[in-house]
Amino acid sequence: MAFLRSRIHFHASSPRRHLFATLPALLAGLCLLSFCGCGRSIEEKTADGRIVLQYWEKWTGFEDDAMQAVVDDYNRSQKRVFVKKLTGLGEVERKLMLATAGGDPPDIAGIWPSTIPSFSEKGALTPLDKFIKEAGIHRGDYIPVFWDLCSHHGFQWALPSTPTSLALHWNKKLFREAGLDPNRPPQSLDDLEKMSERLTIVEIKRGGKLVRVRYPDLTTDEQKAKDFKLVQVGHDPQQPGWWMPMWVFWFGGNLWDGQRHITANSPEFIQTFQWLREQSEKYGVDNRRGFGASFGNFQSPQNPFFSDQIAMTLQGVWMYNFIDKYTPQMEWGAAPFPAKDPRAHPLVTIVDTDVLAIPKGAHHPREAFEFIRYVNQQGPMEKLCLGQRKFSPLLKVSDEFMKSHPNPYIKTFIELAKSPDAQYAPRLSIWGEYNDEMNVAIDRIMALSATPQQALDAVQGRLQWKLDRVLKRWDAVKDDRLKEWSDYDPR
Amino acid sequence: MTQGEKRKLWVGLAFISPWLAGFLVFTVFPVCASMFFSFCDYDVLTKPVWVGTLNYRDMFTDSVFWKSLYNTLYYTMFSLPLGLVIALIIAVLLNQKLHGRSLFRAVYFLPSLIPVVASAMVWLWLLNGNFGILNHMLEWFHIKGPQWITDEKWTKPSLILMSIWGCGNTMVIYLAALQDVPRALYESAEIDGAGAWVKFYHVTVPMISPVIYFNLIMGIIGSLQVFAQAYIMFGGGGPNRSVLFYVMYLYQCAFDYHQMGYASAMAWILFLIILFLTWVATRSTRQLIHYGGE
Numbered sequence: 001m002a003f004l005r006s007r008i009h010f011h012a013s014s015p016r017r018h019l020f021a022t023l024p025a026l027l028a029g030l031c032l033l034s035f036c037g038c039g040r041s042i043e044e045k046t047a048d049g050r051i052v053l054q055y056w057e058k059w060t061g062f063e064d065d066a067m068q069a070v071v072d073d074y075n076r077s078q079k080r081v082f083v084k085k086l087t088g089l090g091e092v093e094r095k096l097m098l099a100t101a102g103g104d105p106p107d108i109a110g111i112w113p114s115t116i117p118s119f120s121e122k123g124a125l126t127p128l129d130k131f132i133k134e135a136g137i138h139r140g141d142y143i144p145v146f147w148d149l150c151s152h153h154g155f156q157w158a159l160p161s162t163p164t165s166l167a168l169h170w171n172k173k174l175f176r177e178a179g180l181d182p183n184r185p186p187q188s189l190d191d192l193e194k195m196s197e198r199l200t201i202v203e204i205k206r207g208g209k210l211v212r213v214r215y216p217d218l219t220t221d222e223q224k225a226k227d228f229k230l231v232q233v234g235h236d237p238q239q240p241g242w243w244m245p246m247w248v249f250w251f252g253g254n255l256w257d258g259q260r261h262i263t264a265n266s267p268e269f270i271q272t273f274q275w276l277r278e279q280s281e282k283y284g285v286d287n288r289r290g291f292g293a294s295f296g297n298f299q300s301p302q303n304p305f306f307s308d309q310i311a312m313t314l315q316g317v318w319m320y321n322f323i324d325k326y327t328p329q330m331e332w333g334a335a336p337f338p339a340k341d342p343r344a345h346p347l348v349t350i351v352d353t354d355v356l357a358i359p360k361g362a363h364h365p366r367e368a369f370e371f372i373r374y375v376n377q378q379g380p381m382e383k384l385c386l387g388q389r390k391f392s393p394l395l396k397v398s399d400e401f402m403k404s405h406p407n408p409y410i411k412t413f414i415e416l417a418k419s420p421d422a423q424y425a426p427r428l429s430i431w432g433e434y435n436d437e438m439n440v441a442i443d444r445i446m447a448l449s450a451t452p453q454q455a456l457d458a459v460q461g462r463l464q465w466k467l468d469r470v471l472k473r474w475d476a477v478k479d480d481r482l483k484e485w486s487d488y489d490p491r
Numbered sequence: 492m493t494q495g496e497k498r499k500l501w502v503g504l505a506f507i508s509p510w511l512a513g514f515l516v517f518t519v520f521p522v523c524a525s526m527f528f529s530f531c532d533y534d535v536l537t538k539p540v541w542v543g544t545l546n547y548r549d550m551f552t553d554s555v556f557w558k559s560l561y562n563t564l565y566y567t568m569f570s571l572p573l574g575l576v577i578a579l580i581i582a583v584l585l586n587q588k589l590h591g592r593s594l595f596r597a598v599y600f601l602p603s604l605i606p607v608v609a610s611a612m613v614w615l616w617l618l619n620g621n622f623g624i625l626n627h628m629l630e631w632f633h634i635k636g637p638q639w640i641t642d643e644k645w646t647k648p649s650l651i652l653m654s655i656w657g658c659g660n661t662m663v664i665y666l667a668a669l670q671d672v673p674r675a676l677y678e679s680a681e682i683d684g685a686g687a688w689v690k691f692y693h694v695t696v697p698m699i700s701p702v703i704y705f706n707l708i709m710g711i712i713g714s715l716q717v718f719a720q721a722y723i724m725f726g727g728g729g730p731n732r733s734v735l736f737y738v739m740y741l742y743q744c745a746f747d748y749h750q751m752g753y754a755s756a757m758a759w760i761l762f763l764i765i766l767f768l769t770w771v772a773t774r775s776t777r778q779l780i781h782y783g784g785e
Contacts, residue, residue, distance in 0.1 A: 094746055097535060097536060100536060101536055118749065119536070122534055122536035122537050122749070123536060124536045267692075286638065289620065289638040289641045289642060290620055290621055293619055293621045293638060293640070293641060295620070422610045429746070432747050432785060436727055436743075436747075440731055440732055443643070443730045443732075444731055447643065447730070447731065449731070462554070473532065473540075
């Protein structure tokens with residue numbers, strides 16, 4: 001120690017001491033300088049001098065492999081650019097927001113359409129209209145809803161990659177066991193409820209013994225007492241619970257008027273929530289909670305649909321992949337999920353799509369669009385969608401695609417996407433909050449702690465207030481934004 | 492200041508400059524920026540727009556803000572005293588001359604070392620209403636356990652229970668303090684005829700009171716900022732927002748709803764709440780804390 005002290009305790013004016021003290025200062029300066037430089041990364045080029053396009057995507061597994069195959073094809077065809085895909089990004093939108101705010105976004109971003117209203121209004125996306133016009137791409141090339149999902153305020157912000165629509169999936173074996181025709185799915189919502197009761201099995205004590213009984217075979221007193229345990233349910237609208245507020249579409253309603261008003265407490269919504277509440281009234285709040293606690297993860301053999309716990313479920317075109325992976329022996333079918341009024345609305349569905357967008361501030365927007373355009377050609381698009389076992393968002397589809405598609409119900413999903421009753425999440429920048437608020441309202445009615453009217457009035461009040469705030473701000477910048485987007489010149 | 496002193500000052504500053512640079516860039520600047528943003532309508536992507544005290548006024552009418560504050564205070568009110576008392580009891584027990592004392596100390600401290608994500612996932616299974624070990628154990632006593640995770644009445648108690656499980660850090664600090672209590676005081680008390688409880692109450696507690704105070708203050712700060720486990724287990728705040736804690740709502744506003752201005756205002760209000768509660772705790776315990784040096 002004495003040796004160390006003697007080495008450190010040198011004279012105040014020693015040049016060595018100055019050098020010693022300057023080192024940390026230099027280090028600090030370098031740190032600060034590196035922050036100054038992190039606003040924009042250095043342009044990256046391949047060894048053969050090609051521009052590297054940064055592409056952020058959220059997929060993993062075979063879905064990522066499918067896109068990688070398309071990217072590889074594109075890179076092979078190119079002498080000028082090279083697409084470098086960074087994949088498996090969790091919370092891609094949050095990362096994109098921060099990268100864009102920091103001035104160093106990727107050139108291409110794989111996002112969802114629900115992000116478009118918020119990001120476009122905040123100037124975080126590049127309008128693609130001029131690129132699209134130059135490329136000769138038209139709305140008529142696509143199944144219309146997927147084109148519409150990429151537009152906002154009359155501008156096009158992205159182009160679709162892999163789309164989906166939702167359909168009723170049912171377990172034919174459970175139908176057969178319940179004495180139902182396994183090839184006849186429910187034709188109306190009332191029909192579904194009756195079949196659901198027949199498919200529901202409870203465990204109850206009778207004469208001191210635990211027995212399993214189908215719900216309609218319970219006595220009226222047993223149904224009222226609800227002193228049973230659910231072991232199998234026909235249909236549970238909270239499974240998987242990803243589109244809860246959008247059940248209103250099957251009742252002929254909507255989430256807003258498309259202009260300036262939330263319609264959370266419309267008569268259709270009240271009716272929807274009454275239908276949801278009836279599940280708790282019929283089967284019991286605690287019984288349903290207990291039943292829900294027995295489910296495993298969605299992507300596992302313990303998924304309640306795969307483990308014969310739920311006979312009918314609303315799911316997307318991707319469900320085939322999971323059935324194939326976790327329960328390939330399952331006998332299943334897919335059909336349009338029936339509406340309350342099936343005559344007026346025979347083919348109701350929710351559609352969504354993955355999209356490719358160019359963030360504002362991207363280094364190479366023109367080159368980025370070239371790649372997006374490539375993906376949106378029939379050949380690459382079919383390769384991508386077949387790889388992910390989805391259907392193509394393009395209207396023109398080859399016979400080969402349809403013949404080689406492994407999902408036996410792919411035509412049903414395409415038909416649903418083309419239906420005039422194909423609906424999607426509202427194009428609102430506050431959709432995240434709206435969805436959260438609706439889910440709280442659903443918690444309340446499912447716990448029977450509020451009536452549909454009370455729960456929905458609370459949502460209406462809070463969300464209309466929020467929307468008014470957002471619109472006020474939008475109104476203040478609207479003209480400037482629209483002009484900026486119209487004037488955007490990619491050159 | 493002489494020339495030499497000035498030079499020494501500069502040299503000193505140069506030596507601490509890496510820390511200073513980090514402190515200025517990562518602490519002082521964000522703190523000042525958040526104060527500015529709290530008076531702005533700011534969504535990260537566009538320029539902040541000055542709105543005066545609007546964010547602060549909005550908080551008063553925001554029912555979710557009040558709910559998150561209520562949830563946080565409820566959690567703090569139960570988890571903090573329970574955690575302090577249980578950690579003290581365990582520390583006192585582990586301070587006795589027991590066989591395998593070191594092993595027990597390690598066992599009780601272990602939960603504090605488990606990563607928060609791992610422990611949250613384990614607790615999700617322990618608390619499962621159907622298959623959880625907790626309800627299974629309750630069944631031995633013919634008690635039908637609740638749905639801890641899905642019933643809004645039980646979500647907060649679940650998290651309070653979990654917080655007690657992780658009281659190892661507090662326990663270790665108590666243990667260190669307990670080992671510093673002079674033996675002579677206990678011997679004197681014993682000569683005066685004091686029993687175990689009297690020795691604990693009149694000797695141990697006053698002697699470790701500064702440490703109890705320290706744990707109390709750190710506990711207030713920690714409990715009011717509860718986030719990770721609740722976020723991992725309940726994401727959006729649990730059934731009917733029953734475990735939407737203050738910091739979770741702040742995070743939602745900032746990163747889900749892009750209301751960075753409102754979130755900044757919430758952060759400053761939380762700072763004031765913590766400041767106030769710390770002040771109250773300091774004032775109210777001033778007479779009760781015994782410092783050896785005084």
